Amino acid sequence: MKSLWNEQEAAQFQGDVAQRVYTSRLLGREPALVMHGGGNTSVKSQVTNIFGEKESVLFVKGSGWDLETIEAAGFAPCRMDHLLRLATLETLSDPQMAVELRKSLTDVGAPAPSVEAILHAILPARFVDHTHADAILTVTNSPRGEERIREIFGDRLVVIPYVMPGFKLARLCAELYPKQAGPRTVGMLLMNHGLFSFGDTAKVAYERMVELVTEAEDYLARHGALGQNARRGARLAPATRAPIADIAQLRRAVSDAAGVPMILSVHGDEAALEFARRPDVRKITQQGPATPDHVIRTKRIPLVGRDVTAYGAAYRRYFAEHGNASLTMLDPAPRVILDQDLGLCTVGRTAKDAAIVEDIYRHTMDIIANATALGGWIALPPRDIFEVEYWDLEQAKLRKSGAPPAFAGEVALVTGAASGIGKACVASFLAQGAAVVGVDVSAAVVDLHKRRDYLGIACDLTIESQISAVLERAVNAFGGLDMLILNAGIFPKSALVAALSSDTWRTTMSINLDANLVLLRECHALLRLSMRGGRVVIVGSKNVAAPGPGAAAYSASKAALHQLARVAALEWGEDRIRINTLHPNAVFDTGIWTPEVLAARAASYNMSVEEYKTNNVLKVEVSSQDVARLAAELCGPLFAKTTGAQIPVDGGNIRVI
Numbered sequence: 001m002k003s004l005w006n007e008q009e010a011a012q013f014q015g016d017v018a019q020r021v022y023t024s025r026l027l028g029r030e031p032a033l034v035m036h037g038g039g040n041t042s043v044k045s046q047v048t049n050i051f052g053e054k055e056s057v058l059f060v061k062g063s064g065w066d067l068e069t070i071e072a073a074g075f076a077p078c079r080m081d082h083l084l085r086l087a088t089l090e091t092l093s094d095p096q097m098a099v100e101l102r103k104s105l106t107d108v109g110a111p112a113p114s115v116e117a118i119l120h121a122i123l124p125a126r127f128v129d130h131t132h133a134d135a136i137l138t139v140t141n142s143p144r145g146e147e148r149i150r151e152i153f154g155d156r157l158v159v160i161p162y163v164m165p166g167f168k169l170a171r172l173c174a175e176l177y178p179k180q181a182g183p184r185t186v187g188m189l190l191m192n193h194g195l196f197s198f199g200d201t202a203k204v205a206y207e208r209m210v211e212l213v214t215e216a217e218d219y220l221a222r223h224g225a226l227g228q229n230a231r232r233g234a235r236l237a238p239a240t241r242a243p244i245a246d247i248a249q250l251r252r253a254v255s256d257a258a259g260v261p262m263i264l265s266v267h268g269d270e271a272a273l274e275f276a277r278r279p280d281v282r283k284i285t286q287q288g289p290a291t292p293d294h295v296i297r298t299k300r301i302p303l304v305g306r307d308v309t310a311y312g313a314a315y316r317r318y319f320a321e322h323g324n325a326s327l328t329m330l331d332p333a334p335r336v337i338l339d340q341d342l343g344l345c346t347v348g349r350t351a352k353d354a355a356i357v358e359d360i361y362r363h364t365m366d367i368i369a370n371a372t373a374l375g376g377w378i379a380l381p382p383r384d385i386f387e388v389e390y391w392d393l394e395q396a397k398l399r400k401s402g403a404p405p406a407f408a409g410e411v412a413l414v415t416g417a418a419s420g421i422g423k424a425c426v427a428s429f430l431a432q433g434a435a436v437v438g439v440d441v442s443a444a445v446v447d448l449h450k451r452r453d454y455l456g457i458a459c460d461l462t463i464e465s466q467i468s469a470v471l472e473r474a475v476n477a478f479g480g481l482d483m484l485i486l487n488a489g490i491f492p493k494s495a496l497v498a499a500l501s502s503d504t505w506r507t508t509m510s511i512n513l514d515a516n517l518v519l520l521r522e523c524h525a526l527l528r529l530s531m532r533g534g535r536v537v538i539v540g541s542k543n544v545a546a547p548g549p550g551a552a553a554y555s556a557s558k559a560a561l562h563q564l565a566r567v568a569a570l571e572w573g574e575d576r577i578r579i580n581t582l583h584p585n586a587v588f589d590t591g592i593w594t595p596e597v598l599a600a601r602a603a604s605y606n607m608s609v610e611e612y613k614t615n616n617v618l619k620v621e622v623s624s625q626d627v628a629r630l631a632a633e634l635c636g637p638l639f640a641k642t643t644g645a646q647i648p649v650d651g652g653n654i655r656v657i
Contacts, residue, residue: 001214003207004029010203016045017059017072019202020127024061026206028068033131033213035359039067039194040130042120043202044080047106055106056080058121062111076113078104083121086167087174094166118170122177123188125198127205132194134367135216137290138225140191141378142371149189152219153212157195158188162380165193187212192380193291225374227366242341244475245525250337251479252529254347258333261409261531263354263435264479265346272344275365280372281338288379290367336361349409351435351453351478405433406636410532411478413470415461415519416488418442420590421539424628425485430454432632434483437474441488461488461515471522481526483635486516487539489558491593494550494600505553512557513564520568524577533576535635538565539627542585542648546655550604562646569644578643580634584627585650588613617652 004026013022020043027033027041042060049055058078061067065074082104086092092100094115101113114120120128139148149159158180163169169190177188186208188196197212199205220226251264275281335357337345346361348354371377412429416422417438426438426448435453438445439461446456455477459466474481489512492504520536527534544562547555562581569579588598602612613621627649633639634647648656 001030001032001210001217003210005203005207016043016126017075019043020059020075021070021072023127023129023202023206024067024070027129027131027209028066028070031359031363032134033209034067035132035356035363038132040114040116040120041067042075042114042117042128044121044126047077049106057106058083058117060114060117060120062113064111074111076101076110076117077106078113078117078121079106080121083118087118087122087170089167089171092167097167115166116170118167119173122170122174123196123198124181125200125205127199127202129197129205129209130194131209131213132291133209133213133216134290134363134370135213135220135226136189136195137192138220138367138370138374139216140189140193141290141367142374143376143378145378146191148219148374149191152215153187153189154184155182156184156186157212158185160188160190162190162192220370220374223374225370227370241472244472245529247342247475248480248526248529250345252531254333254337254479255409255531260349260404261482262333262479263348263351263409263411264337265351265354265358266342266344266476266479267346267358268343268476271362271365273340275369276338276343277340278369284368284372284377285338287377288381290364290379349404350433352451355452405431407432407434407483407632409433410482410530411435411437411474411480412483412485412635413437413439413474413481413523414485414487415439415515416539417456418445418448420593421584421587421624421627421631422485422487423448424624425487425631426454428625428628428632429483429485429635432636435478437470437478439470439488461519462510464518467515467518467522471526475526480529481523481534482530482532483535483537484519484523484527485537485539485631486519486561488515489539491551491554491597493597494604495552496550497552500552508553508557509560512554513560516561517564520564524572524575527577528572528575530576533578533640534572536565536568536577536579537631537634538562538579538581539631540565540581540583540646542583542650542653542656544583544646545648546653548601548604550600566644573643578639580639580642580645580647582627582630582634583646583648583650583656584622585648585653585656586613586615587622587624587627587649589624614651616650617654617657620651622649622651 010022013019020041024041027039033039040061042058044056044058046054047057058080059075060078061070062074062076078101086097086100098112098115101117105113116130139145139152142148146159149157158177160173160176163172173188187198195209195212197205197209199208217226247266251262254264255262333347335347337347339345344358344361346354346357348357368377407429412434414422414425414429414436417426418440422440426436429436430449430453438448438454438456439459441458441460443458446458448454448456455474457470457473459470461467490508492508495504527536538561540562541558543551543555544559565579565581572579598609598612602609605612607615630647630649650656
């Protein structure tokens with residue numbers, strides 16, 4: 001591991017807290033040290049209060065902030081005297097501790113201090129860095145872990161036995177640290193948890209962390225327990241391209257176990273397959289996580305194979321034996337599934353959660369493989385894992401958390417997503433918590449959103465093989481499909497029937513009708529596995545009920561699509577799939593309404609463009625967002641008992657009414 005310290009960059013961060021921000025970001029940029037909000041940093045400084053008095057303050061990373069992106073506002077300023085007095089108490093529940101930490105703040109608007117604030121306060125150094133370095137966890141979770149640590153670091157580290165994070169850990173460190181610390185002490189190690197490094201400056205604390213972790217990496221390398229040399233997986237054929245319906249069935253089983261829709265992401269790369277195919281994979285993966293911090297962030301340890309129905313039985317037995325009904329039971333679905341054919345499957349309530357699980361478990365795979373090569377993988381006992389997972393602070397968070405978004409854990413596919421109604425539909429479904437696959441012939445769809453819960457795919461929907469490829473990518477990314485928004489279409493140049501070319505007719509039918517038939521047919525097997533029932537929204541047209549001159553190909557294609565939707569609604573009701581159609585009109589912020597098309601249509605009605613835009617009973621202009629909001633509503637609970645419906649979104653069209 002190399003130091004990322006840069007003197008020119010560092011010079012831009014003046015003052016204790018600014019320096020703390022800089023090196024915290026350096027730590028956060030190294031995934032082998034911290035991931036997704038893990039790790040902690042602090043600095044002891046002084047501030048002047050309203051009375052003009054100097055107060056000693058600990059600036060410690062606040063709750064909800066990640067080291068990689070932290071700002072000065074992300075550090076909670078806690079009065080040192082209050083923290084040090086708390087450290088002298090014999091007992092203090094963690095909920096009480098959280099209240100007292102809040103009381104210690106000099107700024108009531110600051111984030112909640114880390115639960116390790118007291119621990120940081122009792123350490124004598126000004127700058128304190130805390131990480132969950134992969135190399136350190138590898139050594140501590142192997143046979144003779146503490147002995148190996150002392151062999152590597154000698155008397156430079158104070159070694160603390162594992163205790164659950166919170167007040168008990170802070171109290172133990174307050175007791176043991178002074179007894180073990182000496183003139184050569186530069187850090188502290190918490191067994192099965194993580195590493196602390198100290199320094200009088202931010203640079204010293206940071207570079208000591210890098211130095212200590214590098215020494216651990218070098219030790220592993222000398223013992224053939226680092227990286228490729230430690231991997232003992234079976235090098236077999238690439239991942240089996242499982243039928244997408246099988247993956248969707250696996251996701252449904254996980255969702256049923258959770259009691260709510262879940263996202264499932266499949267990763268069939270070489271590293272994932274190699275680990276999943278290890279002959280000892282069942283043994284090494286069922287012991288527990290690399291660190292309790294990973295329990296908090298993933299909520300579940302892995303399950304090998306696809307039998308998810310029995311998962312959580314151990315927890316249910318614990319409740320039965322201990323009668324602890326006051327705990328809020330977490331869902332029993334696994335967050336990691338290892339499968340010899342698929343590789344690594346990660347699960348989350350959202351796509352972001354599933355991605356966090358993937359990132360963490362990839363590190364866990366390396367740690368387990370390295371520790372096994374070092375002599376064996378040893379995780380925390382099950383009771384310690386249980387205590388962290390059902391920690392009273394985590395329980396409090398669960399009880400305070402609000403209702404999830406309407407479509408949390410569900411997947412929507414939107415065609416014609418690069419512009420107009422399709423683009424608005426993507427935004428509407430994302431806003432309600434769905435993972436969204438956006439499809440369009442335009443490459444602009446790929447970069448429409450930069451977020452974990454969006455997958456943009458450029459695709460020509462008139463080519464069936466490309467539709468198959470889209471669905472395969474969608475299912476591997478999110479696990480299945482719950483909602484299908486068929487919006488893609490073209491409005492060809494106006495032409496009277498007597499002048500309508502066969503090419504225009506065939507092209508319009510191919511895009512507006514045939515492609516939608518293929519999508520409906522290929523998505524049926526996925527939609528029928530949706531936990532809440534599959535939902536399809538067809539974006540039709542006013543022209544179905546009231547066609548206009550010069551639009552024969554468009555009107556006929558939309559009318560045929562509408563009839564297809566009605567038949568599908570009749571056939572698929574027994575599969576709990578509901579299909580409803582929206583008939584927009586005069587939605588002018590869409591791709592098909594070019595200025596030329598708009599002018600031509602207005603002229604055909606002897607109107608100006610502005611008159612044509614509001615040519616409805618309510619004299620209003622209909623936007624893409626209006627249609628998108630209703631499309632999302634049709635997929636929600638309000639329309640749970642509606643299928644085969646036709647709903648105009650046109651401001652009231654005289655001919656339709």
